[in-house]
Amino acid sequence: MEQLREWARSADEAGFPTGLPDGKPRNPVEAVAAPPRVPAEKSEREWFRAACITNIFKETSDSVSFEFEMRDGEAFHAQPGQFVAIRFEIEGHTHERCYAVSSLVSRGEVPRFTVKRVSSGCVSNWCHDHLRCGAWIRVSPPTGQFRLHPLNTERAVFMAAGIGMAPIFPMIKEALLFSERAVRVMIFDRDEESAPFLAPLRAFAERYRDRLDLTEIYVGKAGEVTQDAIADHLAGTCDASIYMCGPPEFMRRAEAAAISVGLCEDRIFVNANAAIPALQMSPNERAQ
Numbered sequence: 001m002e003q004l005r006e007w008a009r010s011a012d013e014a015g016f017p018t019g020l021p022d023g024k025p026r027n028p029v030e031a032v033a034a035p036p037r038v039p040a041e042k043s044e045r046e047w048f049r050a051a052c053i054t055n056i057f058k059e060t061s062d063s064v065s066f067e068f069e070m071r072d073g074e075a076f077h078a079q080p081g082q083f084v085a086i087r088f089e090i091e092g093h094t095h096e097r098c099y100a101v102s103s104l105v106s107r108g109e110v111p112r113f114t115v116k117r118v119s120s121g122c123v124s125n126w127c128h129d130h131l132r133c134g135a136w137i138r139v140s141p142p143t144g145q146f147r148l149h150p151l152n153t154e155r156a157v158f159m160a161a162g163i164g165m166a167p168i169f170p171m172i173k174e175a176l177l178f179s180e181r182a183v184r185v186m187i188f189d190r191d192e193e194s195a196p197f198l199a200p201l202r203a204f205a206e207r208y209r210d211r212l213d214l215t216e217i218y219v220g221k222a223g224e225v226t227q228d229a230i231a232d233h234l235a236g237t238c239d240a241s242i243y244m245c246g247p248p249e250f251m252r253r254a255e256a257a258a259i260s261v262g263l264c265e266d267r268i269f270v271n272a273n274a275a276i277p278a279l280q281m282s283p284n285e286r287a288q
């Protein structure tokens with residue numbers, strides 16, 4: 001139990017929601033993501049397919065992106081906003097963790113996941129320090145219902161705190177490059193050195209000046225953003241659909257702020273990829 005609590009704390013720190021803001025699915029479309037469990041008709045080996053790391057990019061001082069290719073050129077399909085479970089072999093043990101697909105695979109980009117270093121975290125530190133090009137991992141099929149609503153053609157607002165930008169970034173690209181939507185992006189982070197994908201986002205803001213409004217909100221190491229401050233940033237966007245991903249407290253405030261400025265609840269899409277603890281355990285850990 002203690003381990004699960006610790007785990008939940010670390011997911012918090014890493015910027016991923018450990019539950020829905022109010023403890024229940026807010027929007028049926030965006031209900032809790034089903035864990036990528038191995039279906040009865042598949043073996044573990046069929047479900048977790050081998051993939052090779054092909055490229056590595058340092059995103060920020062504490063986050064790194066890993067591109068991968070499926071073995072024998074097998075297809076890998078993912079919608080923007082989805083995540084995968086990945087198995088890593090570390091010192092003779094298999095560890096399984098979930099990571100958002102941070103590239104726009106559905107439009108031909110190379111599959112990629114982005115790992116933030118978590119203090120004393122087993123897998124994140126190992127990825128930063130030891131996962132290199134040519135190494136093999138095993139990847140589940142992508143899953144998760146946090147996606148761009150296909151019927152929504154109106155303005156899209158994306159809010160991300162910390163590594164919460166990983167699933168949001170491909171959604172922004174999809175909305176910007178493959179629709180005519182007006183897009184608003186709000187980044188919440190400690191400082192600009194910590195904000196993943198900041199350079200490409202700034203480049204987009206330059207290129208799509210007429211359609212993209214990028215707001216960067218930096219709160220410093222100990223700072224936090226209040227609901228009122230988020231509401232101020234959201235003023236005038238009540239006709240939009242809003243997509244958000246970040247730590248639970250941020251999500252709670254952001255969601256409440258969105259409602260307070262009049263955003264329709266069924267247009268608020270919270271990344272409810274609730275971090276079901278069992279999901280995060282390695283097969284060895286589960287067996288214990």
Ligand SMILES: Cc1cc2nc3c(=O)[nH]c(=O)nc-3n(C[C@H](O)[C@H](O)[C@H](O)COP(=O)(O)OP(=O)(O)OC[C@H]3O[C@@H](n4cnc5c(N)ncnc54)[C@H](O)[C@@H]3O)c2cc1C
Pocket residue numbers: 003006007010011014016083097098099100101113114115116117118119120121122123124125163166167273274275276280
């Ligand atoms: C759907 C989903 C998507 C996600 N997407 C991303 C993503 O895109 N990018 C990303 O970076 N992360 C993502 N995460 C989080 C990610 O899955 C991992 O949880 C994260 O990388 C930390 O894993 P770790 O192995 O480094 O930490 P762990 O080893 O699991 O440790 C977590 C924490 O527990 C503490 N701890 C561990 N064991 C003990 C012990 N015995 N006693 C005391 N303390 C202990 C560690 O100090 C650490 O702080 C996602 C999570 C979910 C659920």
